[in-house]
Amino acid sequence: MAATTVTRFAPSPTGRLHLGHAHSALLGWRLARESGGRFLLRIEDIDPVRCRPEFTAGILEDLAWLGLDWDGPVRVQSEHLPDYRATLERLSGMELLYPCFCTRADIAREVAAIGHAPHGPDGLLYPGTCRRLGATERAERIAAGQPYALRLDMAAALRRAPRPLSFLEVGRGRLRCDPARFGDVVLARKDIPASYHLCVTRDDALQGVSLVTRAADLLPATDLHRLLQSLLGWKAPRYRHHPLLLGADGRRLSKRDNAPTLAALREAGHGPAAVRAMAEGAARG
Incomplete structure (x- = not known):
């Protein structure tokens, strides 16, 4: 090593x-x-x-x-909140984020109307309701002070990222990534200014972490982290999930x-x- x-x-x-x-x-x-x-x-x-x-x-x-x-x-x-805010601004400048005004109750009703409840590693997948809003309606809701989260437009992100994505898992070799299974994941909320996924990826890159050691329950999250690293031009570390x-x-x-x-x-x-x-x-x- x-x-x-x-x-x-x-x-x-x-x-x-x-x-x-x-x-x-x-x-x-x-x-x-x-x-x-x-x-x-x-x-x-x-x-x-x-x-x-x-x-x-x-x-x-x-x-x-x-x-x-x-x-x-x-x-x-x-x-270090400005670091994460700057990262969100970069993703926004790439047109990969959109405001989501849905509450948990809104999402539950939307999923019930669809008739099935697809799940990803972080739980219930978002059905994309606010992704379909026009720019004018988004601006009006924000101006009115309506709370919102920032979601990653997964389809747009995957179109922009090089594929296939993979990472090196110590002891297992190179593993393929499937970030699409996270859906339009939340990267920031009103009460929490940046998500775990965004912060951990930003900090690992900023601090020059070359080997991420963490528990096996976080193995699926690596797919999403590799997507963010790829979009933002950050070097991928090796991983070892115990x-x-x-x-x-x-x-x-x-x-x-x-x-x-x-x-x-x-x-x-x-x-x-x-x-x-x-x-x-x-x-x-």
Whole structure:
């Protein structure tokens, strides 16, 4: 592995870290350190409702307690909103975005009228209602202050992007992409100024990340990320998606299911070496 390998750990501060996070952080940290490269830490806190400063502080505390260090300053996404706004403006200038005024209830009614509910990796596919609005109606709704999201016109994006798209998955070789299965994905909303997909792709390019290590549940998202990279002229990193860690009940470890946090394990008397072994052992199991 080249000495220029750059990896990153990019948690969202919506709770304390658990063993699944520890495994992911350890993997990226080891691959960077063993290659003589760099390990970056990024806080993905774009969602102002779910993200809290005390959880950011907890992440830093937990990683330091585990013995993980990182290179350079921590990138906090909420401090770089102009970067994401500029990216949205670039896509808009390419005529690849459109405002969507539909609420979730509107979309549900539209889907019910169609008679079937196609789904993609992020859930229910948008039926394209606002894509069909004329420029005058769009402008009038915006001028009237009607809230809207910004959606990617997937058909237009695919016409513009070189095909076929693919990415290099470590251990599996080159995999073909199918971003169309995401449909007209939301890239910004009124309450969240930029989506995960846009922010993570922008930051990986800006920070020179050459190897993305993350959990297998994000493997499908790579198709969409490769599309954005291609449209915006950003170099594609390699990827390594690791298996999800499971609890004793066979379910994936997650904040939502109250997985034991590193802080709780520490309070129970487990040391850093023991917790690191737990994370690695659970991954092998």
